[in-house]
Amino acid sequence: MAASPPPDDALSDDGLEHLFTSLNHAAGIIAAVSGGPDSIALMHLLARWRVAGSRPPILVVTVDHGLRPEAADEAAFVAREADALGLRHRILAWAGDKPRTGIQEAAREARYRLLADLAHAAGASHLVTAHTLDDQAETIMMRLARGSGLAGLAGMRRETERRGIVHARPLLGWPKARLLDLCRSQGWRFVEDPSNANTLYARVRWRRLMPLLAAEGLDAERLSRFAERAARADEALDLKAREALEGAGLVEEGGRLSFxxxxxxxEPLEIALRALEQALRRAGFGLDNSRLNRLETCAERLRRAVGAGEALNLTIAGALVQLDRAGKVSIGPEPPRRRGR
Structure with missing residues (x-):
């Protein structure tokens, strides 16, 4: 579903109902609020939506990553603001040692793990975050730079599943500037995170490049439209690959999968590639973007071997993929490797 742009009457009952309509049937809502203008705006909008009708329970949550001395004060600030709106609030701490490299990625994984765990414990079905149109554009460019495929270039979806919890991004069609203006015009207080200006982080560097891209016509709105089109193509190709795989006599038994x-x-290479990926996932072997090149190599080698009637053994992501001379592919765990002295 495409992310809707902010309506002119976003603060009206109808505007809020349109914005949060997918949350009406939630068992409970976890709203991730860091204290910045985007998430503070989300919290205020949720609070107004809440009083306009019978709504699911909302719990505002701030994650203190323990990376900056100001973080504890910022979490306490969000707690006070939430209380003033009549919303419950929790602070979650990312405890333990922190990695020396890839800190933003590690913090992101920790944040979502903590939020999902709390959602399960609280009986909530939905997690809501304040990702914006600008965040979407930055994400697409970062994934493009990493060589992502169509699935990655589809960007963030309005709703996705995260460890059994629905992750909703109702503000994905809103520019950051609109949310900042909203906070200022309504007198909603917020904090500024200095890490958002730290060029050690890739996202910050991309953020500084975005105005230059926009000047050439590649603005956040056009990148978002590109992501929607990529998402449509990705879903269609996945469906065709699933149909091809199911039609190939797919069998799952004894911890192994064959077809x-x-x-x-x-099939065209893209369908073959996706069918192989889907088979690996169904067999319990997850793939990330870093293995896309390896997956492509495996699919191409299997295609050639099938055409030549040859047997072939390949390993990828902990899986052993075996092709016999009769053309049967089987997937199971890779055997332990023998290590020399």
Whole structure:
């Protein structure tokens, strides 16, 4: 579903109902609020929506990553603001040692783990974050730079599943500037995170490049539209790959999965690639973007071997992929590797 742009009457009952309509049937809502203008605006909008009708319970949550001395004060600030709005609030701490490299990625993983765990414990079905149109544009450019495929270039979805919890991003069609203006015009107080200006982080560097791209016509709105089109193409290709895999006599038994490998040679390469990826996932072997090149190499080698009637063994992501001379592909765990002295 495409992210809707902010309506002119966003603060009206109808505007808020349109914005949060997918949350009406939630068992409970966890709202992640850091204290910045985006998330503070989200909290205020949720509070107004809440009093306009019978709504699911809302719990505002701030994650203190323990990376800056100001973080504890900022979490306490959000707690006071939430209390003033009649919303419950919790502070979650990311405890333990922190990595020396990749700190933003590690913090993100820790944050979502903590939020999902709390959602399960609280009986909430939905997690809501304040990702914006600008965040979407930055995400697409960062993924493009990493060589991502269509799934990555589809960007963030309005709703996704995260460890059994629905992760909703109702502000994904809103520019950051609109939210900042809203906070200022309504007198909603917020804090500024100095890490948002730290060029050690890739996202900050991309953020500084975005005005230059926009000047050439590649603005956040056009990048978001590109992501929507990529998402449509990605979903269509996934569906065709699933149909091809199901039609290839897919069998799952004894911890192994098998299917007729002819589809890897007869289908277009993109469908063959996705069918192989889906088979690996169904067999319990997850793939991330860093293995996309390896997946492409495996699919191409299997296609050639199927066409030549040859047997082939490959390993990827902890899986052993075996093709026999009859054209049957089977997938199971990679055997332990023998290590020399």
């Amino acid at each position: 007729r490998g002819g589809i890897l040679a007869s």
